[in-house]
Amino acid sequence: xxxxxxxxxxxxxxxxxxxxxxxxxxxxxxxxxxxxxxxxxxxxxxxxxxxxxxxxxxxxxxxxxxxxxxxxxxxxxxxxxxxxxxxxxxxxxxxxxxxxxxxxxxxxxxxxxxxxxxxxxxxxxxxxxxxxxxxxxxxxxxxxxxxxxxxxxxxxxxxxxxxxxxxxxxxxxxxxxxxxxxxxxxxxxxxxxxxxxxxxxxxxxxxxxxxxxxxxxxxxxxxxxxxxxxxxxxxxxxxxxxxxxxxxxxxxxxxxxxxxxxxxxxxxxxxxxxxxxxxxxxxxxxxxxxxxxxxxxxxxxxxxxxxxxxxxxxxxxxxxxxxxxxxxxxxxxxxxxxxxxxxxxxxxxxxxxxxxxxxxxxxxxxxxx
Numbered sequence: 001x002x003x004x005x006x007x008x009x010x011x012x013x014x015x016x017x018x019x020x021x022x023x024x025x026x027x028x029x030x031x032x033x034x035x036x037x038x039x040x041x042x043x044x045x046x047x048x049x050x051x052x053x054x055x056x057x058x059x060x061x062x063x064x065x066x067x068x069x070x071x072x073x074x075x076x077x078x079x080x081x082x083x084x085x086x087x088x089x090x091x092x093x094x095x096x097x098x099x100x101x102x103x104x105x106x107x108x109x110x111x112x113x114x115x116x117x118x119x120x121x122x123x124x125x126x127x128x129x130x131x132x133x134x135x136x137x138x139x140x141x142x143x144x145x146x147x148x149x150x151x152x153x154x155x156x157x158x159x160x161x162x163x164x165x166x167x168x169x170x171x172x173x174x175x176x177x178x179x180x181x182x183x184x185x186x187x188x189x190x191x192x193x194x195x196x197x198x199x200x201x202x203x204x205x206x207x208x209x210x211x212x213x214x215x216x217x218x219x220x221x222x223x224x225x226x227x228x229x230x231x232x233x234x235x236x237x238x239x240x241x242x243x244x245x246x247x248x249x250x251x252x253x254x255x256x257x258x259x260x261x262x263x264x265x266x267x268x269x270x271x272x273x274x275x276x277x278x279x280x281x282x283x284x285x286x287x288x289x290x291x292x293x294x295x296x297x298x299x300x301x302x303x304x305x306x307x308x309x310x311x312x313x314x315x316x317x318x319x320x321x322x323x324x325x326x327x328x329x330x331x332x333x334x335x336x337x338x339x340x341x342x343x344x345x346x347x348x349x350x351x352x353x354x355x356x357x358x359x360x361x362x363x364x365x366x367x368x369x
Contacts, residue, residue, distance in 0.1 A: 021245075023243070024245060030242070032241070038146075045146070048116040048145075051066055052067075055273040056270030059273065059322065060273060061310075063114070064115050068278065069288055071121065071124065071278065072098065072121065073099070073126050073128045076123075078152055082367050083251060085123055097281060098128065099282075115305075117145070117146035119275075120132070120136070125154070125155075126149045127160070133163045136164060145170075152175050157198075158201055169213070169214045171215050173219060174217070175220075176219070176236070177224040179232055199239045200239050203216075203240070218244070220246075221245070222245045222247045223365045229350060230349065230351065247357060261340065261341045263341045264341070266324025266339075267324065267338065268327075269338060277290070278305075279293060282300045290332055296313075340361070341360070344358060345357075
């Protein structure tokens with residue numbers, strides 16, 4: 001798609017790639033994480049990651065999305081204080097459920113050998129789905145090279161991990177907010193020592209079997225580790241592949257639009273050129289931050305992935321985002337963290353390395369607010 005009101009150089013400035021989640025790692029460990037994630041399909045992986053950046057910045061619409069978010073579960077077994085799924089508004093608008101087997105197989109059968117990456121989680125806890133291992137195997141058998149999911153780790157037993165690894169999962173991210181009592185308060189009723197022990201055992205299994213994958217990433221909301229950043233890193237880094245954090249965004253949608261400070265240069269969303277999101281009930285949306293499908297573009301039970309990706313509604317969304325301030329036309333996009341202005345107002349040190357915290361201007365960093 002041709003650029004309309006912005007030059008390519010400007011597009012690069014206002015199209016953030018992977019904004020919001022920040023590594024605490026050394027350059028060497030970051031590189032090793034990427035190496036192992038792409039191990040065995042190096043050339044294709046390199047192209048996939050290049051396209052992830054270039055398609056968004058140059059407004060290239062590929063034949064199929066680069067990533068399909070296939071939400072296996074919108075149900076969760078926790079009620080974390082910063083999560084939007086606990087709000088009355090979310091419960092009113094969304095039917096929490098597990099994805100039907102028929103829908104999952106329909107999606108995979110279509111995108112086989114066409115889509116390089118599959119994400120099996122979004123709003124809920126995907127390990128609640130009883131067919132998770134079977135689903136991973138099926139996708140791998142049909143040429144989906146990069147399979148990943150986010151989990152709270154509650155169901156990640158030793159046997160389950162081995163099954164997932166042998167099925168072909170490339171990458172598991174574990175949400176692990178804070179240390180000790182902070183973690184237990186946020187991730188109630190989980191226990192800190194239990195999750196730490198699981199992570200240690202996973203490391204032992206991988207070492208014993210000489211497995212590089214699945215790579216294990218842990219991430220925390222920043223307020224949960226403030227003041228203990230180095231301790232947090234040193235507690236987990238010996239046992240995982242990547243340690244990351246993210247400043248607290250407006251998960252609960254408490255911020256008023258009139259108080260939000262946006263990037264002065266504008267914003268063009270990368271996601272309509274990168275991924276397509278399919279919720280557990282089949283609802284399709286253009287963005288992984290559109291938790292209630294307010295910008296819905298159809299339903300995967302009724303339409304193909306190809307049709308949804310090239311749908312007129314999707315094209316209109318891309319057109320809106322071709323202007324640097326076009327996002328103001330969409331209420332959901334105005335609430336999103338991606339166009340918000342950040343400031344390098346804070347930093348911390350980990351083993352002699354400075355890590356910058358890119359906080360959102362005016363955004364509360366208090367859990368539950």
